[in-house]
Amino acid sequence: MRYQPLIGHKGGHVVLDTDFCSDCDDVAAIALLCAAAKDHPEEFSLDGVAVNVKGPFDAGSVRASLAHFGMESVPIGVTDDDLPRSGNFSSYRETLAAHCPDYVHDGLTALDLYRDILRRVPDGSLTIISIGFFNNMAAALRDDPELFHRKVRTGVIMAGGFGSRKDHCEFNVVGYLDDAREFVRDFKGRMLFVGFECGVSIKTDLTGLPEGTGNFLLEAFAKRSNDAMRHPSWDPITVDLALHGEDAKTASCGYVDGVAEALPGTDGCYAISEPGFLEFAEDGRTIFNEAADGNVRHLIFTAPDEAVSARISRLIREAAGIDRIPGGCRAEPARPANVYAPWQPDRLFTKSSCRISLVPSIECAPKSGRLWATWYTGMEPAENHLNYCVLAASDDGGDTWRELLVSDPVDPACRTFDPEVWIAPDGLLRWTWAERRVGAPADGSDVNFGTHNGVETDVLMSVTLSPDEDPPYPPSAPAVIGHGVMMCKPTVLADGTWLYPIAKWNAAPSATFVATLDCGATFEEVGGATIPVDEREFDEHQVIQLADGSLRCLIRAKKSGLYEARSTDGGRTWGGAIPSPLGHVNARLFIRRLASGALLLVKHGAIGERPPRRERLMAFISRDDGATWQGGLMLDARPGVSYPDGCQKPDGTILIAYDYGRTTAQAIHFCEFTEEDAAAGRDVSGRVRLARSIYCAGSH
Numbered sequence: 001m002r003y004q005p006l007i008g009h010k011g012g013h014v015v016l017d018t019d020f021c022s023d024c025d026d027v028a029a030i031a032l033l034c035a036a037a038k039d040h041p042e043e044f045s046l047d048g049v050a051v052n053v054k055g056p057f058d059a060g061s062v063r064a065s066l067a068h069f070g071m072e073s074v075p076i077g078v079t080d081d082d083l084p085r086s087g088n089f090s091s092y093r094e095t096l097a098a099h100c101p102d103y104v105h106d107g108l109t110a111l112d113l114y115r116d117i118l119r120r121v122p123d124g125s126l127t128i129i130s131i132g133f134f135n136n137m138a139a140a141l142r143d144d145p146e147l148f149h150r151k152v153r154t155g156v157i158m159a160g161g162f163g164s165r166k167d168h169c170e171f172n173v174v175g176y177l178d179d180a181r182e183f184v185r186d187f188k189g190r191m192l193f194v195g196f197e198c199g200v201s202i203k204t205d206l207t208g209l210p211e212g213t214g215n216f217l218l219e220a221f222a223k224r225s226n227d228a229m230r231h232p233s234w235d236p237i238t239v240d241l242a243l244h245g246e247d248a249k250t251a252s253c254g255y256v257d258g259v260a261e262a263l264p265g266t267d268g269c270y271a272i273s274e275p276g277f278l279e280f281a282e283d284g285r286t287i288f289n290e291a292a293d294g295n296v297r298h299l300i301f302t303a304p305d306e307a308v309s310a311r312i313s314r315l316i317r318e319a320a321g322i323d324r325i326p327g328g329c330r331a332e333p334a335r336p337a338n339v340y341a342p343w344q345p346d347r348l349f350t351k352s353s354c355r356i357s358l359v360p361s362i363e364c365a366p367k368s369g370r371l372w373a374t375w376y377t378g379m380e381p382a383e384n385h386l387n388y389c390v391l392a393a394s395d396d397g398g399d400t401w402r403e404l405l406v407s408d409p410v411d412p413a414c415r416t417f418d419p420e421v422w423i424a425p426d427g428l429l430r431w432t433w434a435e436r437r438v439g440a441p442a443d444g445s446d447v448n449f450g451t452h453n454g455v456e457t458d459v460l461m462s463v464t465l466s467p468d469e470d471p472p473y474p475p476s477a478p479a480v481i482g483h484g485v486m487m488c489k490p491t492v493l494a495d496g497t498w499l500y501p502i503a504k505w506n507a508a509p510s511a512t513f514v515a516t517l518d519c520g521a522t523f524e525e526v527g528g529a530t531i532p533v534d535e536r537e538f539d540e541h542q543v544i545q546l547a548d549g550s551l552r553c554l555i556r557a558k559k560s561g562l563y564e565a566r567s568t569d570g571g572r573t574w575g576g577a578i579p580s581p582l583g584h585v586n587a588r589l590f591i592r593r594l595a596s597g598a599l600l601l602v603k604h605g606a607i608g609e610r611p612p613r614r615e616r617l618m619a620f621i622s623r624d625d626g627a628t629w630q631g632g633l634m635l636d637a638r639p640g641v642s643y644p645d646g647c648q649k650p651d652g653t654i655l656i657a658y659d660y661g662r663t664t665a666q667a668i669h670f671c672e673f674t675e676e677d678a679a680a681g682r683d684v685s686g687r688v689r690l691a692r693s694i695y696c697a698g699s700h
Contacts, residue, residue, distance in 0.1 A: 003154070003192060003272055003297070005245030006127060007036065012044030012153075013121040014242075015114065018235075019053050019132030019172070020062055020093065024220040027065050027096070028204055028316045029131055029235035031217055034069035035319035036243050044127070046071060047117045050110040051078045052133045052176075059105035060097030067100060068216040069319070077113025078105065081135050081176070096220060114140035118151045129242045130157040131235040133172055138179035141187055149189055156242040158194045158234050160278070160286035162298045165197035169284035181280045184296070192272065193298040194241060195286070199234025201305045205313040206231075217320035233312045240315065241299055246270050247468075248311065268427075269303040269311060355381040357666035357695060359487065361645040362657035363421040363429065365467035369649070371398050372429060372467065373657060373668065373694045374419040381663040387415040389433045391471070392694065398670060401694050404471050407433055407461070407478070416461075418487045420645070425492055426519050429467040434485040435459045458484050460502055464520070481523055482514050487588060488542040489645070494549065499526075499571055501553075503539035511541040511555050513571040529553050529565035529574040540588045543571070544599065547625050554580060554591060561585050561610045583610045590644040594675055595652065598623045602644040602656055606632060614642040617658060619678040631681040635671050636660070636691060653687065654678070657694065666697035 006012045016033060020026045030049075037046040049066065051058050059078050066074050097103075114136065117126065130137060137155070141148045159180065161168035173180045184191070206221050221231060240248060248270045275294035279287045288298065301308055360375040371394040378387040388408035392401045407416045419433040436458050461478040465471050484502035491499045500514040500523070512528030529541065535557040543553045551567040555577060562584040565577040582603065590602040599622040605611040607620060607629045617636045620629040635644075635656060646656040653672050660667040670692050674685040 003190075003245045005243060005247055006044045007040050007243050008043065008247065010042050011122065011125055013047050013117070013126045014044055015048050015050055015117055015126065015128050016046065016239075017050045017052060017110075017128055017130040017132055017136050018062070019175070020051055020058055024217075025199070025204065025231055025233060025235040026131060027217055027220040028231075028233070028320070029129075029239045030062075030065045031069050031319040032236055032239045032243070032315055033129070034066065034071045036239075038070055046074050047121065047126075048075045048077060048113045050113055050136045051076065052081075052110065052136045054079055054081065055093070057093040057097040060100055060103050061093040063103050063105075064096045064099035065216070075108060075113060075116075076105065077108045077110035077136075079110045079136055079139075096216070099216065110136040111139050111143060115143065118144070118147050121151055123150050124153050126152045127242060128152060128155045128157075129239055130155060130159070131172075131238050133175040134159070134180040134183045135176040137187075138176075138183040141183060145186070149187075152187075152189050154242075155187065155189065155191045156194070156238055157191055158199065158238040160193055160195050160280070160288075160298075161197055162193070162195040162273075162286060162288060163197055165195055166286050166288065168196050168286070170196045170286070173280050173286070174284035177280065177284055180284075184278050184280060188295060191278070191296045192241065193278070193296060194234065194238045195298055196234070198237055198299050198301065199232045202233040202237060202309045202312055204231050204233045204236060204316055205309065206317070215320065217316070233309070236312050236316055237299070237308075240312065241270060244270075246272060269301060269308045271300045271302045272297045273300055354666060354697065355379060356383070356387075356663050357668055357697070358383075358659045358662040359418055359643050360657040360659055360668045360670075360694065361420045361422075361489070362655050362670055362694075363423050363467070363647045364649045364655060365423065365429070366427070366650050368395075368468040369397070370395055370468060371401075371655070372421045373401065373670070374421050374431060374433075375659065375668050375695070376417045376419055376433070377666075378415075383415075383417065385415050387417045389416045389419040390695075391419075391421070391431055393470070394694075398672075398692055398694070403695075405431075405463075407463075418485050420486060420489060422489045423467055423647075424490075424498065424519065425496075427467070429465045430462050430490075430520070431465060432460060432462045432481065432486055435461055458505075460484055460486050460500075462520070479520075481520075482525065484512065485538075487538070487540045488590075489592070491543050491545065493545055493551075493570060495570070497570065499543060501539075501541045501543060503541065504528075505536075505538065508533075509574075510536055511539045511553065511565075513543070515571070526570070527567070527572040527574065529555060529567075529577055531555055531557055531563045531565075531577045535559055535563065537586070542589075542591050544591055544593055544626070552626065553577075554582070554589065556584075556586065556588060558586055562589070581608060583608045585611045585614055587614050588643045588645075590646050590656065592646060592648075594648055594654070596675060598675060598679075599626055600646070600654060600675070600678065601629060602635070602646065604642075613639055615639040617641050617644055617656075619654070619656065619673065621675055621679040623679075631677075631679040633673055633678045633681050633683075633688070635673075636669070640664075641669075664697075666695070668694040668696070670694055 018026050159172040160170050274290050276290040277294045278296040354377045357377045363372045373392050376389045391405040392403045394401045414437050416433045416435050422430045460481040463478050484504045486502045498516045502514050509528030509530035514523045515526045516523050537558040540556040543551050553565045555563045557563045560579045562580040563577040564580040565574045567574045585604045592600050601620045619633040622629045641660045644656050644658045657670040672689045
């Protein structure tokens with residue numbers, strides 16, 4: 001049975017049981033848990049912290065940590081057990097406790113804390129996150145076994161060793177060994193274990209920030225970390241597992257000397273083992289035997305150590321406010337230079353300054369249903385050096401949208417433009433855009449100066465994000481895919497290749513393709529198609545793979561409207577391009593294979609028609625691999641509609657985004673319909689919704 005994480009399910013309660021005596025990763029764990037409790041108050045509450053060692057500074061250092069991370073009112077219970085027989089009790093707690101010099105613990109014992117919480121929380125609602133010894137949990141279970149079993153949903157426990165570390169006599173086990181053996185023997189509820197092997201290989205990276213920043217977590221790490229602010233992550237991983245379970249995604253950036261660097265993302269980083277039964281040997285070794293009816297599972301990583309480390313480091317930095325330390329305190333900025341939180345008042349890109357909005361793209365997260373949209377805008381009614389891109393999301397099916405990020409070069413002579421959003425097979429969202437150095441006229445007389453010149457400077461940039469979460473701030477460092485402009489979505493071929501359609505304007509071949517076989521870690525230019533010189537302009541080429549394995553590429557053309565070419569070797573070589581019988585105006589269209597296997601085509605005008613202007617966006621379906629087309633659902637008949645881009649939701653609904661009135665209405669619209677609606681040319685599903693708003697000039 002899949003573990004149900006705390007985040008995403010309402011009504012949970014949590015006790016954190018910590019030793020807080022020997023390692024600074026306890027502070028990092030508290031930072032993560034407090035941040036999540038504040039951000040997700042309907043899903044769970046932090047009901048108490050039980051400290052399983054006693055000493056003069058334990059309660060004070062825990063209180064200082066809770067207060068610093070905004071949870072000062074959480075009750076603290078401290079064990080009255082004697083010190084464990086094994087331990088390393090760091091003096092860093094005295095430093096932390098000094099942040100609350102007037103605090104005096106009220107004498108609440110850990111057992112009394114458990115008794116109070118167990119009596120008042122609903123049955124089956126309590127998760128115990130244990131990042132220390134077993135003595136408190138064993139005492140609470142021993143005190144009232146029936147109540148404990150009725151109220152505790154899961155124990156997520158950092159202890160023991162599994163796999164290659166199964167013979168390791170782990171610290172949290174041997175500290176109070178008799179209690180550890182008693183608890184795993186007598187507790188019949190579900191337990192998830194994070195073994196020693198998990199934390200030791202994953203490092204929380206807080207490098208690159210000098211001392212004297214005044215940050216509480218940095219102070220703890222400076223006192224306790226022995227590896228230049230890089231420390232094993234046993235406790236933060238345990239909290240992260242409890243919060244997110246197998247929904248946890250790897251970060252798309254890591255930190256090197258405090259600076260974000262791109263890393264390949266992967267769909268998930270945690271998995272849970274098959275069930276089994278657990279016991280600890282007399283010397284503290286872990287004995288785990290798989291059994292279908294067992295109540296114990298343990299954590300397994302499904303991503304490389306560096307990717308999991310990047311996730312943990314990012315979460316901790318955000319939770320502890322490290323990336324909000326005032327300017328001048330950093331050794332190096334962690335924030336990429338050209339991606340910002342949206343609409344900052346101290347920058348030029350504000351909603352009220354927008355004078356143009358165009359070239360949208362749309363995607364839908366397959367798990368949460370969150371909608372994503374991007375487009376580019378600018379501070380003058382023109383395509384010029386003042387353009388930048390916007391990334392927005394909707395969590396209510398498109399009724400309301402929040403602008404989350406903008407990309408804008410630091411260099412005032414550069415522009416960002418032609419963005420795309422695409423959810424790849426690994427489940428991650430790729431937000432791409434082109435950057436170009438265009439210059440600005442000395443007298444400001446020509447706002448279009450240089451817009452289409454200097455294309456040799458075009459660079460295609462990409463940021464990787466989780467489609468089910470708000471983008472982290474700072475987001476991952478943008479990665480360079482290659483040189484050129486990509487105005488249409490990549491295509492995944494049958495052999496797993498991701499094929500990116502990148503245009504190199506005024507070059508030959510101009511409609512080129514870049515391939516990746518390793519989820520975007522590396523890219524290779526594989527070939528391209530070309531059309532007559534007098535037809536070349538912006539290419540905006542798109543490709544579909546046909547049933548016989550060949551590729552059909554549609555290329556925008558200046559005079560004829562649309563050309564097409566074929567490849568039989570995965571895009572490495574292409575036959576001669578010919579005018580397409582589909583017909584089109586000189587503009588972008590959209591073609592995509594649907595989940596049913598049918599093809600969707602969105603173009604201006606009827607099949608075979610070349611309209612005189614950008615109007616009458618229509619949707620067609622082909623169920624014979626593009627040989628013939630059915631339907632013709634009218635999406636928007638107005639002059640001035642252009643640049644369709646789309647996706648399909650898990651329930652089969654098709655979404656198409658497009659722009660309207662680029663310098664007047666500045667409208668970014670989207671519409672919804674089904675394959676059957678498009679094939680019939682009318683609303684047969686009752687689900688057609690047209691001209692829905694993502695952004696318009698009047699929605700400031």
